[in-house]
Amino acid sequence: MTTFSKGLEGVVAAETETSYIDGTAGILEYVGIPIGELASKSTFEETVFLLWNRRLPTKTELASFTSELRSRYELPEGIAGRIKHLPKDAQPMHMLRTMVSALAMHDPSPNDNTVEAARDKSLNILAQAPSIVACFDRHRRGEEFVKPDPSLSFSENFMYMLNAKKPTPAMARAFDICMITHADHGLNNSTFAARVIISTLSDVYSALTGAIGSLRGPLHGGANEGVMRMLNEIDSVDDAEAYVMGKLERKERIMGFGHRVYKAKDPRATELMALAKQLADDTGNTDLYLKSHAIEEIMEREVASKGIYPNVDFYSATTYHCIGLKLDLFTPMFALSRIAGWAGHVIEQLGDNRLFRPTVNYVGPHDAPYVPIDQR
Numbered sequence: 001m002t003t004f005s006k007g008l009e010g011v012v013a014a015e016t017e018t019s020y021i022d023g024t025a026g027i028l029e030y031v032g033i034p035i036g037e038l039a040s041k042s043t044f045e046e047t048v049f050l051l052w053n054r055r056l057p058t059k060t061e062l063a064s065f066t067s068e069l070r071s072r073y074e075l076p077e078g079i080a081g082r083i084k085h086l087p088k089d090a091q092p093m094h095m096l097r098t099m100v101s102a103l104a105m106h107d108p109s110p111n112d113n114t115v116e117a118a119r120d121k122s123l124n125i126l127a128q129a130p131s132i133v134a135c136f137d138r139h140r141r142g143e144e145f146v147k148p149d150p151s152l153s154f155s156e157n158f159m160y161m162l163n164a165k166k167p168t169p170a171m172a173r174a175f176d177i178c179m180i181t182h183a184d185h186g187l188n189n190s191t192f193a194a195r196v197i198i199s200t201l202s203d204v205y206s207a208l209t210g211a212i213g214s215l216r217g218p219l220h221g222g223a224n225e226g227v228m229r230m231l232n233e234i235d236s237v238d239d240a241e242a243y244v245m246g247k248l249e250r251k252e253r254i255m256g257f258g259h260r261v262y263k264a265k266d267p268r269a270t271e272l273m274a275l276a277k278q279l280a281d282d283t284g285n286t287d288l289y290l291k292s293h294a295i296e297e298i299m300e301r302e303v304a305s306k307g308i309y310p311n312v313d314f315y316s317a318t319t320y321h322c323i324g325l326k327l328d329l330f331t332p333m334f335a336l337s338r339i340a341g342w343a344g345h346v347i348e349q350l351g352d353n354r355l356f357r358p359t360v361n362y363v364g365p366h367d368a369p370y371v372p373i374d375q376r
């Protein structure tokens with residue numbers, strides 16, 4: 001018996017202990033802990049440990065995990081050198097995908113797929129991907145690279161390497177909350193891509209490289225950049241109504257709304273909305289928040305009955321803007337965080353692997369004649 005579901009909607013393709021989503025009730029949990037609890041009480045490092053070990057760490061375990069992560073911030077010389085030769089107008093997601101793939105060439109045993117080796121490689125990628133993004137951004141601005149500072153957390157160190165200035169505690173915490181809320185999300189498209197690739201027993205680098213390629217699509221992680229472009233196109237709060245209604249009439253999509261799984265408000269959007277408001281007020285971007293809020297109200301009135309609500313990307317755009325990130329770094333930020341989830345799923349897949357190999361309904365002709373080329 002085979003069934004066909006376009007876009008694999010409703011198909012259960014794996015079992016996981018990492019994250020749970022109830023799309024009707026608007027619930028997201030990592031290993032059973034509600035996302036709101038983690039966003040308000042945890043750190044990104046602790047969240048990564050949780051996703052990779054499916055339990056919270058003890059104090060000693062967290063200290064050792066954190067110090068291991070910090071000891072790996074520095075890029076191999078060959079990677080830093082390659083970044084200096086990249087085209088300055090390269091798109092950051094293409095750059096990140098390429099450089100994460102290149103990390104495999106600096107690993108003496110890139111194909112080791114034991115669960116222990118997969119954790120080790122994942123930790124390297126998690127520690128070095130932010131350094132890759134920060135160094136590339138400095139390269140394209142013609143600035144010297146900033147050496148990582150192992151006394152800083154994941155979020156602080158990234159912002160320090162990007163700006164050559166330590167972030168304020170409030171900015172670092174806001175960034176950390178973004179990292180926590182984007183870290184994992186069931187069998188989303190990029191996580192599925194990672195699991196599919198590792199199921200061939202290829203290697204962790206290939207799995208995460210494929211996942212980055214998937215994430216950049218505008219229907220997935222690329223939507224946060226689309227949201228920002230939309231906010232820039234709307235001159236003032238008063239213009240939001242005409243803008244949104246025009247798009248809906250033309251059957252165009254409003255970026256940052258709708259979700260394959262959620263038919264209620266994405267709980268990550270609830271967390272990020274509060275953060276976006278606070279940061280917008282603190283950084284003189286209240287207008288941006290007010291425009292977002294107006295769009296949400298119009299969408300609620302027009303399409304909530306179809307189960308279309310804000311998703312994670314909607315308020316993350318305002319949040320990243322207020323943190324001072326350039327528009328084309330928004331999706332790379334999503335990737336830096338989601339490495340945690342991709343790796344968690346890759347580790348899980350390797351622990352109980354079976355090759356992914358679905359079937360396809362052939363709908364073409366049969367027994368067709370081979371027509372010689374000069375008669376076609």
Ligand code: CMC
Nearest residue numbers: 218219220221223252253254255256257258259260311312
């Ligand atoms: N704006 C307007 N209408 C929408 C939207 C939207 N953002 N999303 C869905 N719809 C409508 C769609 O036009 C269709 O209407 P109708 O039945 O009248 O033709 C209906 O809702 C169902 O759409 P669908 O494309 O079949 O639903 P899907 O489950 O395949 O799509 C989605 C999910 C995320 C691709 C879609 O909602 C979308 O394109 N959203 C905008 C892009 C976006 O924000 N993506 C980020 C997703 S969350 C983070 C992540 O996963 O990375």
